[in-house]
Amino acid sequence: METRDDLLIALKKTTLGTVTKDSSIEEKFQNETLRPILKFQNDLLLEVFRNYAIKQKGMFFTLSPEKKTMYVENSIQKDIKFRNSLKGIVIGLFTVTEYKEYILNSSNLNKRIMNLIIERIKSQIQLLELVD
Template sequence: MTPRDNYIIENRGDALGIISDQSSSEEKFQNLTIGPILKLQNDLFIDVFKNYIAKHKNDFYTYSTEKKMQFIENSIQKDIKFRNSLKGMVIGLFTLAEYDDYIKNSSNLNKRMMNMLIERLKNNILLFDSQQAS
């Protein structure tokens, strides 16, 4: 393992979720790699999304909670440039071995990654409301 890989593993945190012998390779990758990275990068994702709101839909703060949730989902699913930027923030914290595993099944792992990120942003929706002036 390279010094970079060691640094990444040591600093991003432990696995999230349960991993068993019955877990699929995608589920293992999700719990061992994607989940800890999303948790580590949470504050960055929140700031990035606030910036996205400011640039694209400043009236977001007037929306109902339901409409805000839909906006979060649509912005990540339909804005390809934004989605690719978010993916890069996750992929940049893969080890070399994880990247090799990722490219073997990137399509399914990207879906898992974006769904997890959407849920994470939705779960943090109160942070968008309470800090709209910042």
């Protein structure tokens, strides 16, 4: 029987980004663990952000494209509860080994996670229109 870790490793079989012998531990973790998880969770992350924007009185949907990108950055950087929710969506797909690696440098890796999520959402902002 496959373990949880075996199933999670199978989901992340492809490294996204370049990993060399000179890559830092954080860069290696980002490209081997974080990027595959974010790619896998992309649709969920977009829907979570859409729901967040709706619950914040839907103002996001009336903004210009430039202001929408600022809204994405500000909401993820300043709303701690929302930020923790997004972080949980990513950390929940760590293997036990990855989690142990993560906790050794969680502060820097959290910054990477948030920056990657922000850039991912901003690059797909046109997909965040209201859906009935």
